[in-house]
Each structure stands twice: as C-alpha cells, then as structure tokens.
Amino acid sequence: xxxxxxxxxxxxxxxxxxxxxxxxxxxxxxxFILISVGGLALLIRWRLRHSEAKVHGGRxxxxxxxxxxxxALLLLLxxxxxxxxxxxxxxxxxxxVVVDGSRSMGIADGDGKTREDAAIAxxxxxxxxxxxxxxxxxxxxxxxxxxxxxxxxxxxxxxxATHIGQGLEQLAQETRDLPVxxxxxxxxxxxxxxxxxxxxxxxxxxxxxxxxxLPVHTIGFGKPEHEHDVEIEDVSVAASxxxxxxxxxxxxxxxxxxxxxxxxxxxxxxxxxxxxxxITLTTDGQLQTEPLFFPAGSAGAKSxxxxxxxxxxxxxxxxxxxxxxxxxxxxxxxxxYIEGEPRWEYKFIRRAEEDDPTVQIVSMLRTSENKIYRxxxxxxxxxxxxxxxxxxxxxxxxxxxxxxxxxxxxxPLQQELxxxxxxxxxxxxxxxxxxxxxxxxxxxxxxxxxxLPTFLPSGNHNFRRNPATVELTAAGIDSPITRLLDDPxxxxxxxxxxxxxxxxxxxxxxxPGATELVDLHTGRRTLPLLVTQSYGSGRTAILAxxxxxxxxxxxxxxxxxxDLFWQQLLRWLVAESPGPVAASIxxxxxxxxxxxxxxxxxRDRTFQxxxxxxxxxxxxxxGGVDALVELTPSQTTPGxxxxxxxxxKPGTYLAEVAAESASSQQQELGRDVVTFQxxxxxxxxxxxEQNRAFLEQLASQTGGRYWKPSELKNLxxxxxxxxxGISVRTVKELWNMPIVFLFLLGLPIAExxxxxxxxxx
Numbered sequence: 001x002x003x004x005x006x007x008x009x010x011x012x013x014x015x016x017x018x019x020x021x022x023x024x025x026x027x028x029x030x031x032f033i034l035i036s037v038g039g040l041a042l043l044i045r046w047r048l049r050h051s052e053a054k055v056h057g058g059r060x061x062x063x064x065x066x067x068x069x070x071x072a073l074l075l076l077l078x079x080x081x082x083x084x085x086x087x088x089x090x091x092x093x094x095x096x097v098v099v100d101g102s103r104s105m106g107i108a109d110g111d112g113k114t115r116e117d118a119a120i121a122x123x124x125x126x127x128x129x130x131x132x133x134x135x136x137x138x139x140x141x142x143x144x145x146x147x148x149x150x151x152x153x154x155x156x157x158x159x160x161a162t163h164i165g166q167g168l169e170q171l172a173q174e175t176r177d178l179p180v181x182x183x184x185x186x187x188x189x190x191x192x193x194x195x196x197x198x199x200x201x202x203x204x205x206x207x208x209x210x211x212x213x214l215p216v217h218t219i220g221f222g223k224p225e226h227e228h229d230v231e232i233e234d235v236s237v238a239a240s241x242x243x244x245x246x247x248x249x250x251x252x253x254x255x256x257x258x259x260x261x262x263x264x265x266x267x268x269x270x271x272x273x274x275x276x277x278x279i280t281l282t283t284d285g286q287l288q289t290e291p292l293f294f295p296a297g298s299a300g301a302k303s304x305x306x307x308x309x310x311x312x313x314x315x316x317x318x319x320x321x322x323x324x325x326x327x328x329x330x331x332x333x334x335x336x337y338i339e340g341e342p343r344w345e346y347k348f349i350r351r352a353e354e355d356d357p358t359v360q361i362v363s364m365l366r367t368s369e370n371k372i373y374r375x376x377x378x379x380x381x382x383x384x385x386x387x388x389x390x391x392x393x394x395x396x397x398x399x400x401x402x403x404x405x406x407x408x409x410x411x412p413l414q415q416e417l418x419x420x421x422x423x424x425x426x427x428x429x430x431x432x433x434x435x436x437x438x439x440x441x442x443x444x445x446x447x448x449x450x451x452l453p454t455f456l457p458s459g460n461h462n463f464r465r466n467p468a469t470v471e472l473t474a475a476g477i478d479s480p481i482t483r484l485l486d487d488p489x490x491x492x493x494x495x496x497x498x499x500x501x502x503x504x505x506x507x508x509x510x511x512p513g514a515t516e517l518v519d520l521h522t523g524r525r526t527l528p529l530l531v532t533q534s535y536g537s538g539r540t541a542i543l544a545x546x547x548x549x550x551x552x553x554x555x556x557x558x559x560x561x562x563d564l565f566w567q568q569l570l571r572w573l574v575a576e577s578p579g580p581v582a583a584s585i586x587x588x589x590x591x592x593x594x595x596x597x598x599x600x601x602x603r604d605r606t607f608q609x610x611x612x613x614x615x616x617x618x619x620x621x622x623g624g625v626d627a628l629v630e631l632t633p634s635q636t637t638p639g640x641x642x643x644x645x646x647x648x649k650p651g652t653y654l655a656e657v658a659a660e661s662a663s664s665q666q667q668e669l670g671r672d673v674v675t676f677q678x679x680x681x682x683x684x685x686x687x688x689e690q691n692r693a694f695l696e697q698l699a700s701q702t703g704g705r706y707w708k709p710s711e712l713k714n715l716x717x718x719x720x721x722x723x724x725g726i727s728v729r730t731v732k733e734l735w736n737m738p739i740v741f742l743f744l745l746g747l748p749i750a751e752x753x754x755x756x757x758x759x760x761x
Contacts, residue, residue, distance in 0.1 A: 164185075241575070372386060416447070425537070501550060598657065
C-alpha cells in the first residue's frame with residue numbers, strides 16, 4: 001500500500017535526501033506560500049463579512065486550511081520536488097549473507113523447526129534467489145568466528161559462542177577491497193562477546209561498519225520470550241571468604257509461566273549440597289532476588305554451582321545453573337581489642353573467639369589507671385607502650401574493638417590514626433556500649449564522632465543498667481552477622497527469645513547510609529542496638545551494650561547463640577580488610593573468553609601506595625597450566641600494577657600475587673590469592689529468547705532495517721538502497737505520486753462538500 005500511494009518503496013524516503021529541482025531559488029517557495037495563505041485569509045474574511053450566511057470562526061478556519069493546503073501543494077509542485085538516494089549498481093555489488101551458527105540457533109520454538117532451519121528456509125524461499133538476480137552474494141557462517149561457506153545447507157548450529165561484533169568487524173576488514181553493498185544478518189540476537197558497546201556490539205566493530213557506510217539488515221528468529229522457563233540472571237557472591245564463615249549470596253532470577261509456584265534454590269560444591277531453601281516465584285518476566293546463606297567450609301579454591309531445581313514443563317533447564325569461583329582462606333585475622341574496665345563482656349568475647357580458627361584477638365585491658373593487662377600478643381614488645389602511636393603498628397591489625405574507653409584516653413595523634421585506619425587502611429572498627437563509651441565517654445565531642453554510624457545523644461548519662469529485650473530488623477533478618485538459624489522466620493523468632501540484656505546505652509539516631517540490624521526494647525522506648533555503616537575504605541559499627549554475655553550464661557547448656565553471633569560479627573569486622581597486597585579481577589567468570597586482566601593494589605606497611613614494587617603472579621590451572629607473569633605499574637593509579645593473561649583451557653585457575661619492595665633488599669610486602677574460571681559454551685544457555693532489541697538497534701545504528709521472517713518479500717529490492725559498495729545517486733521525482741493526485745482531487749471535493757453541508761456554497 002505504501003508503494004502504491006507514494007510510488008517508491010519506503011527506503012527512498014528514509015535514506016534519501018529531499019531536493020527541489022527547479023531553477024528558481026528555494027527561498028522563494030516559503031515566501032510565496034506565506035503570501036498565498038495570507039491572501040486567502042484576507043479574501044475569506046472579506047467574503048464572510050459581505051455574505052448573508054452566518055459562518056463561525058471554526059468553519060471559516062477549516063475552509064481556509066483546505067484552500068491553503070491546496071495552494072501550498074501546487075506551489076511545491078512548481079518547484080519540482082524530488083528525493084535523491086544512493087542505489088547500488090546492479091550486478092556490481094556483493095551482499096554478504098551472514099547466518100548465525102551458534103548453539104542457540106538449534107533451539108526449536110514450538111513448531112518443531114529449529115531457528116537455524118527457519119533461517120535457511122527463509123533464504124531458500126526466495127530471498128537468496130532475489131538477491132542473486134540483482135547482486136553477487138557471499139554466504140558466511142557466524143559463531144565464535146566468521147567463515148565463508150558455499151551454501152546455506154553447510155551451516156549447522158554447533159558453535160559454543162556467538163561473537164556478532166567481532167564477526168562483523170572481521171567481515172568489514174576482510175572485504176575492505178571488495179564492493180560490499182550491505183550485510184544481511186540472520187540471527188536470534190543472542191551473543192556473548194566481550195566489550196559490548198552502546199550499539200550492542202563493540203565500538204571497534206561499529207566504527208569499521210560506519211567507515212564503509214555498510215548497513216546491516218537483520219532478520220530475527222526465535223520467540224521473544226519463553227512460555228515456561230526459569231533462568232538465573234546473576235549471582236552476587238564475595239570473591240573470598242574465611243574458613244567456616246557464613247557466606248551471604250544474592251541470586252537473581254526470572255521466570256515465565258510459573259508465577260506463584262514453589263521452587264528449590266540450592267548451592268553445591270561439587271556433589272556436596274551446601275544450602276537449600278524453598279522460594280516462591282513472583283510475577284512473570286520480572287527480576288526477583290533471593291538471599292542464600294551457606295557455610296564457606298574448608299580452605300581452598302572452589303567452584304560453587306547455584307541452581308534452581310527444574311520445574312515440570314520447562315523449555316530449557318541449562319539456564320537454571322550458574323557457577324561462581326571463590327577462594328576460602330584460613331589465614332588468621334588479628335583484631336585489637338581495647339577494654340577500659342574489667343567486665344564479663346570482655347571475658348566472653350575472648351572465649352567465643354577461641355573456637356574460631358580464623359580470628360585472633362589481641363587485647364589490652366586497663367586493670368587500673370596506669371596498668372594494662374595484655375593477652376594474645378605475638379611477642380613481649382607488642383603493645384608494651386600501650387595503644388599504638390605508629391601507623392605501621394596499628395595498621396597491622398585487621399579490626400579494632402573499643403570497649404568502655406573514654407575518647408580522651410587516645411591522644412590527638414592516636415585519634416587521627418584511628419580515622420586513617422578506617423578511611424585509608426580499610427579496617428573495621430567496632431564500638432561497644434559501656435559506662436565510659438559512646439556519649440558517656442565523650443565520643444560525641446571528639447574528632448572521631450564522624451566515624452560512628454549514629455548521631456550520639458547529648459549528655460553523659462545515657463548508659464543504663466536496666467533489662468531490655470532484642471529483636472531483629474528487616475535488614476537484620478537478611479544479614480550474615482545475625483544469622484543464628486538458616487530459616488529467616490525461625491531466626492527472627494530465636495532472637496526474640498534470647499535472654500534479656502542487663503545493660504544498654506542510647507546510641508542516638510542513625511546517620512544516612514547506616515544500617516540498623518538489631519532493635520532494643522526497654523519497655524518504654526525502642527533503641528538501635530547493632531548499627532553498621534561503610535566509612536571511607538572500611539566499615540564501622542556500634543553494639544550498644546556490654547551485656548551479651550548473658551546469652552551464654554542464661555541460655556541452655558550448649559546453646560551456640562552467643563558464640564555464633566560474636567564469631568560472625570568479628571568475621572564481618574575483618575572480612576573486607578585488605579592486606580598490603582590486594583589482587584582483583586574485573587570478571588571472575590570468563591564466558592568463552594580467555595583474556596583476563598589481573599590487577600594488584602600494592603601498599604607499604606603504612607598503607608601508602610608502593611610505587612617501587614616488583615609484583616608477580618603465579619598462575620596454576622587445569623591440564624598442568626603453570627605460569628609466572630610480571631605485573632607492570634599503572635600509568636594513572638599510584639600503587640596499582642596490572643597485566644593481561646590468556647586462559648587457554650576451560651576450568652578453574654588460581655593466581656597468587658606477590659609483591660616485593662625493590663628498594664628494601666627485596667623485602668616482601670605481601671601476598672594475595674584470587675581465582676577465576678573459564679567456561680566454554682555455557683553463555684549460549686542463557687537469554688535464549690530472541691534479542692529483538694539488540695537486532696533492531698544494530699540495524700538502526702548502521703543504516704539497515706530489522707525484518708521479521710514474514711516480511712522478506714521486498715527485502716531484495718529494498719536492500720539496494722545503500723551508499724556502500726558501488727552506488728549511484730538517483731533522482732526520484734515526486735510530482736507524479738498517486739498521493740499527490742489524491743490530494744489535488746480530494747481537497748476541492750472535501751471543501752465543496754463542507755460548504756454545501758454548511759449552506760455557504
């Protein structure tokens with residue numbers, strides 16, 4: 001219908017340039033139109049004034065509008081309008097037909113025919129013959145790479161990866177000396193390429209296509225969404241953990257056709273199930289995130305599999321599982337605990353720590369004004385002079401606990417070291433309630449008040465020796481710190497039944513960004529008990545009591561609540577405290593891509609960037625892979641070292657990064673371990689529905705068009721409108737379009753009919 005009315009196909013108007021062929025100046029046209037429509041307005045107004053018929057303004061405006069449109073159209077035709085469009089020369093250009101040969105094209109979408117069969121059928125049912133009548137054609141198979149084939153039937157959906165961007169860039173480079181007029185891509189749009197840009201393909205590929213003005217016409221295959229499917233979208237889990245710690249994970253998934261149904265979410269280490277819970281699936285097509293807690297287990301590099309157990313009738317179950325590598329370490333983290341007075345809390349915290357092989361408490365207990373009792377020290381000189389006054393001494397600890405100690409116990413230098421400890425070193429700092437802590441210890445007026453996650457109340461009588469009960473907040477129910485039982489509901493109920501506390505302190509109101517995990521009920525008021533926040537590179541927390549020891553003394557014999565809570569709180573305190581060498585990898589899971597970037601942030605004993613370090617990485621992997629690579633300093637970030645390395649084989653890799661000081665007789669600064677995993681073919685299991693948005697965007701940004709398989713009748717004709725290859729600019733005159741004659745005839749008739757209806761003929 002479009003071509004019947006406008007004489008030419010739509011690409012003439014979307015790709016062409018409008019022009020006026022008349023020798024008369026173009027600027028005269030709008031001038032004449034304005035003069036004409038203005039004169040018509042005056043004429044119609046004069047006639048209405050001298051006419052006996054009563055015509056209101058709306059009707060007069062309609063008549064003026066139709067007459068003005070007719071006059072403007074006639075004037076436009078006098079200037080000879082036309083479209084100038086680039087058109088490929090017949091038989092002199094090549095059309096590159098690219099067929100996706102990845103495994104996702106082997107999916108049958110309900111009619112028993114695979115996407116690959118549908119793509120080949122589309123070519124054989126007239127598209128390829130129509131192209132050959134006008135152009136030369138070359139057929140390519142696209143998967144992990146691009147390969148030219150002789151005929152469509154030589155293509156099979158077997159490739160484990162889809163690299164559309166790299167394939168199109170390769171095609172543009174290999175045919176740079178050939179007159180390629182357009183690219184025809186038949187695909188479901190599923191891809192797993194690295195470096196995807198805003199157009200859906202890499203910026204290099206997009207630039208290569210634009211430089212040659214190569215339009216990419218896309219034909220989409222596959223259903224836009226599955227009718228019955230559950231798919232894991234992402235798993236968020238820390239890169240490392242300590243032995244036997246509770247790991248908190250967020251599993252994001254989406255489902256179609258199972259809203260309201262129950263499903264089983266599991267995490268496994270090999271054949272061992274670490275955790276399992278029932279979840280309720282939400283609305284179709286919406287992302288939902290489910291928490292999952294499980295023990296880290298023994299030390300070592302692990303590949304954890306997160307899965308939703310298959311449901312009856314699922315169209316695909318390969319997208320129900322996603323793996324994540326993680327390193328479980330057994331190195332002890334040392335925590336400095338300074339307590340201002342002998343009390344039961346001190347004793348029971350140390351007792352809880354004794355059963356944790358990953359944490360060691362080094363304590364300073366003030367037994368009198370000028371006497372300190374030390375425990376857990378590594379040598380007699382440690383803390384002999386009291387609280388550290390040098391950064392290298394304080395920064396050697398992964399966490400700090402400050403009990404019932406007044407702020408003025410610390411000198412201004414020590415207070416600044418505490419701030420730097422959290423902000424720059426990235427350590428964890430925990431404040432406990434007590435008669436000389438928080439606002440009662442003068443911390444509100446100290447320079448370290450900004451470290452606290454709450455705004456402390458005024459006054460110095462906020463510590464109470466009264467009973468109070470505890471209850472988890474919504475954030476506390478999902479926190480690994482307060483996870484006494486794995487079931488969230490049972491865990492919340494367990495906290496409500498804990499023995500009451502015999503003392504507490506008002507910590508004030510929460511600061512923006514702070515998280516309240518536990519509430520305290522005093523009978524008349526509800527106060528925060530456990531509050532955490534991030535500060536700088538580290539984290540701080542307040543536990544506004546000195547009486548959690550009652551959870552050990554007053555609960556049933558053998559009840560683990562007190563010890564488990566403190567072990568989890570101490571692990572949280574030190575879990576993210578980096579060492580002098582902190583290694584990282586932007587992506588720990590390599591989907592069909594072997595290239596990995598190793599990054600190490602190296603700092604000296606005062607945690608200042610080490611610019612003169614010698615940094616190496618020892619990498620071991622599957623099949624006996626054993627490599628030693630050197631990291632080079634970053635040109636932009638002081639203390640950062642990096643390197644690129646390629647994991648050739650699929651499997652799990654472990655990289656130990658070590659740094660030595662080049663200026664201090666090869667003194668070792670530190671070590672860190674990271675793990676990553678390469679998986680081949682797994683990416684094709686996810687997002688197997690047609691990615692129409694990507695195909696439309698690719699076509700739009702390269703000057704092509706997205707086609708449905710049912711719309712291919714005119715493709716061989718429309719694809720010829722391109723400025724790539726060998727093309728000529730053709731002039732398409734517009735004066736004789738049928739739509740023009742319909743307007744020239746229809747406007748006077750419509751005006752006459754309206755005049756007759758209104759009685760002003």
